[in-house]
Each structure stands twice: as structure tokens, then as C-alpha cells.
Amino acid sequence: MKTTRQFFVTLSGAALLARGEALAAGTPAGATAKPAWDAEYWAHKGVVNLYMYRKRATPPSPKVAALPVLLLVHGSSFSGRTTYDLRVPGQTGYSMMDRFASLGYDVWTMDHEGYGRSSRTDGNSDIASGVEDLKAAMEVVTRETGAQKAHFFGESSGAIRAAAFAAAAPDRVARLATSAFTYTGRDAPTLEDRAKNVEFFRTHNRRPATRELYRSIFTRDKPGTADPAVGDAIADAESKFGDSVPTGTYLDMVTKLPLVDPAKLTAPTLVARGEYDGISTEADLLDFFSNLASHDREYLVVPGAAHSLVLAYNRERFWYAVDAFLSPPARRDVLS
Numbered sequence: 001m002k003t004t005r006q007f008f009v010t011l012s013g014a015a016l017l018a019r020g021e022a023l024a025a026g027t028p029a030g031a032t033a034k035p036a037w038d039a040e041y042w043a044h045k046g047v048v049n050l051y052m053y054r055k056r057a058t059p060p061s062p063k064v065a066a067l068p069v070l071l072l073v074h075g076s077s078f079s080g081r082t083t084y085d086l087r088v089p090g091q092t093g094y095s096m097m098d099r100f101a102s103l104g105y106d107v108w109t110m111d112h113e114g115y116g117r118s119s120r121t122d123g124n125s126d127i128a129s130g131v132e133d134l135k136a137a138m139e140v141v142t143r144e145t146g147a148q149k150a151h152f153f154g155e156s157s158g159a160i161r162a163a164a165f166a167a168a169a170p171d172r173v174a175r176l177a178t179s180a181f182t183y184t185g186r187d188a189p190t191l192e193d194r195a196k197n198v199e200f201f202r203t204h205n206r207r208p209a210t211r212e213l214y215r216s217i218f219t220r221d222k223p224g225t226a227d228p229a230v231g232d233a234i235a236d237a238e239s240k241f242g243d244s245v246p247t248g249t250y251l252d253m254v255t256k257l258p259l260v261d262p263a264k265l266t267a268p269t270l271v272a273r274g275e276y277d278g279i280s281t282e283a284d285l286l287d288f289f290s291n292l293a294s295h296d297r298e299y300l301v302v303p304g305a306a307h308s309l310v311l312a313y314n315r316e317r318f319w320y321a322v323d324a325f326l327s328p329p330a331r332r333d334v335l336s
Contacts, residue, residue, distance in 0.1 A: 036101040041144070043110065043136040050133055051117035052110045052140055053081050055097045060106075060145070067106040068174070069147045070326065071137065072096065073130075073154035073162040075180075076249040077209060077217065078238050079116025080109035083155070086311065088233040096310050099319050105326075106145060110137050112161070114206070114246040116238075124205040126248030127259050130161035131168055138172050149174040151326050155310055156180040156279070157249035160259050167264040177270040177322050179309040180280045183288035185257040190220065190278040190307075194254055201251040206244040211235040221306035222276035230311050262288050268296035270325045274305030274312065298325055 037059045041052040056067060074083040084107075086094045093099075097107045111118040112133050114125040123129055134152075141150055151174050154162030159178035166173040185191045200207070215231035252259060271289045273280040282301070289299050302309055302318050309318040 036098055041140050043133070043140045045113065045132055045136040048113050048119045048121060050110055050113065050119070050136055051080075052108060052137060053085070053097075054106070054108045054144075055085070055101045056106045057101050057104065066146060067104055068326065069141055069145055069150035070100055070105040070107045071134075071141065071150045071152050071162075072107065072109040073134070073152060073158035074109065074112065074115070075154070075156035075158040076253075077213065077245055078234055079111045079118075079241065081111075081116070082234055082237040083158075083310065084109045086230070086233055086237065088227070088229050091227070091229065093316070094230070094233075094311060096315075096319060100323070103323055103327075105151075106147075108137070108141060108150075110134075112246075116241050122205060123246070124248035124251065125246035127157070127160055127164055127252045127256075129248060130157075131165045134161065134165040135169065138169070148172065151175045151177070153177040153322060154179075154181075155308065157182075157253065160249070160253075163260040163265060163269075166267050166269075167260055170264075170266050173267040175268045175270075175326055176265065177272070177325055179272040179318070180274070180277055180307050181271060181285065181288070182253055182279055183258050183260070183262075183284045185253060185279075186281070186284055188279050188281050188284070191254060194250060198251070198254050201247040201254070204247055207247045207250065209238060209243055209245045214238070217308060218306070218311070221274075221278040225274070225276060225304060225306040225314075226308065226312045260288075262291040263293050266293045268294050268325075270298045270300065270322065272300040272302060272309060272318065272321070274307060274309055275301055275303045276306040279307055296331075 036055040036057055038055045043050040043052055072084045074080045085097045088094050100107045112125050112130050113123060114120055142148060149172055152162040159181035163178060166176045214234040218226035218231050269292055271285055273285055300321055302314055305312040305314045
């Protein structure tokens with residue numbers, strides 16, 4: 001088995017090679033030079049079946065060096081592929097999976113319990129359930145890639161899920177990137193408004209998922225930071241899964257914060273927010289950031305963006321920053 005040091009050197013080299021090839025080919029941002037290879041999988045959490053989806057620039061082969069694995073974790077209101085592999089009619093460049101596959105990553109996402117193609121249950125798919133989902137997902141990732149660790153990225157409650165997993169299973173996380181993370185939630189206007197419905201979240205395991213809900217995600221904080229067509233594309237993509245989503249993460253975020261202790265996050269960590277985010281406030285995030293256990297950490301504000309960074313007009317700037325964080329030059333210490 002490779003040591004941790006050898007593991008990172010091998011993956012960084014493969015990623016840099018693929019990135020160089022993509023840039024040399026003049027690949028436009030948000031797209032691959034050629035169609036990415038993809039595959040579907042199922043993880044199992046007891047009797048719960050969890051859908052997984054994978055993309056990379058070329059098919060996996062024992063003759064090809066291992067690529068860095070990136071697992072993308074979705075948020076409260078829509079599933080994995082809708083979040084990270086979205087197709088917007090008449091437009092291109094909305095797939096974070098395509099973008100990072102073109103940069104040399106082995107990119108995965110999944111649908112948490114009760115979302116998308118995964119099993120519908122009587123549970124509400126809260127953050128604790130999401131951590132268990134990610135444990136099951138990593139078993140599949142390790143089986144298929146041989147990687148014991150993966151990079152994790154999550155947005156909104158997906159950031160909380162990813163961070164909670166990193167705290168619970170630090171030996172499985174290489175680097176952790178988050179956007180729209182919520183620590184204590186203090187002074188967050190969106191959460192204050194959401195708390196008005198706490199009794200509904202307590203007494204119902206699912207909530208309505210309407211076209212108006214999906215549109216509002218991109219207008220509630222600052223209209224003009226995302227294309228209005230994105231909300232409609234999400235609504236169309238999610239309609240095949242029904243008209244409701246679980247309430248667990250909403251309930252957690254208005255009754256249980258903080259859900260992650262930054263002192264337990266030992267992985268290198270990126271903490272990012274949009275300039276106008278009404279859930280992930282700057283004071284709250286800076287408090288979280290200053291208490292991270294890892295000194296390999298970065299704080300980022302994306303100007304001209306609101307809550308969702310991965311689907312905003314300025315998503316390319318954010319993806320650029322995430323790639324830079326996930327693929328830094330090797331660390332050199334005087335005493336090493």
C-alpha cells in the first residue's frame with residue numbers, strides 16, 4: 001500500500017498533467033475537450049440504496065496513473081447531478097463535474113437518502129444521516145479507485161454534511177472545500193425567516209419542492225447574481241423525482257447549530273461564501289475559520305455572488321479557486 005506522502009505525489013502529478021493538456025487544448029471554462037467518461041453506481045446504507053454518479057476525462061485503467069478523487073456533496077433542496085452536472089437549455093458551462101473532469105479529477109457525486117434516485121424512506125435525511133451516506137459512498141469510491149482518501153466539496157447544507165464527515169472520518173478526507181457553510185447561523189436573515197416554519201419541519205419529514213422554491217434560491221439574496229434560467233432548469237430536472245424533498249437539514253439548521261466543531265477539522269480546509277449570501281454570513285464564517293484545527297486553510301469571498309456559487313454567473317471564478325486549493329504545490333518545510 002502506498003504511503004500518504006506517495007499517494008499525494010502521484011495524484012498531484014496526474015492532475016497537473018491532465019490540467020496542462022486541457023489548457024493547452026484551449027478547453028473553454030466549464031466544458032471538457034471531449035465528452036467525459038461517466039458511470040453510475042449504488043452505495044448501500046443498510047437497506048437504503050444510494051445513487052452515485054462518476055465522471056472523468058478518460059476511462060479508468062490499471063495502465064493509467066490514479067487521479068485525485070473529488071466527491072461533490074449536494075445541499076438541502078436538490079440532488080447531486082442537478083447540482084453539479086446541470087444542463088441549462090441554450091447554455092453551456094454549468095457542469096462542475098465536467099469542469100473538474102477536464103482538469104484531471106476523478107469526480108463523483110451522490111444523492112442522499114430521500115433525494116433524487118436514492119431510496120425514499122420515513123427518515124428526514126438530516127446531517128447525521130448524510131454523514132452515514134458519505135461513509136457508504138466512500139466504500140464504493142475505495143473499491144472502484146483504490147483511494148483511501150478523497151477531496152470533498154459541499155455547498156450549503158452539503159458543506160455541513162461534508163465538514164461533519166471530515167470531523168467524523170478524518171482519515172478519509174484529503175482536502176475539504178466548502179461554500180455557503182453555516183456555523184452558528186447568527187444574524188443570518190434567511191435562517192431567521194426559515195425558523196418561522198420550525199414546527200412544520202418538526203412534524204413533517206418532507207417539504208414541498210416547487211418551481212418557485214428553485215427560482216427563489218437565486219433571487220432571495222441579490223437578484224442578478226445568477227441567470228433566472230437556472231432555477232427553471234433545476235425545477236425541470238427535479239420534477240422527475242416528485243414534488244417534495246426531506247426536511248432534515250432545514251430542521252438542523254434552525255434548531256441544532258453549530259453542527260460542526262472547527263477544532264475537529266484537521267484536513268486542509270477552504271471556507272468560501274458569496275458576497276451577498278444571506279445564510280452564510282461573513283462574521284459567522286470568520287469565527288469558524290479562525291478556530292479550524294488545520295493551519296492549511298483559506299478563506300474566500302466571491303464578489304458578485306450570493307448563496308449558490310456553483311451555479312452563479314461568477315461560478316468560473318469560484319471553480320478556479322477550488323482547483324487551486326485542491327492542487328497546490330508540494331509543501332516545503334525548513335525542518336523537513
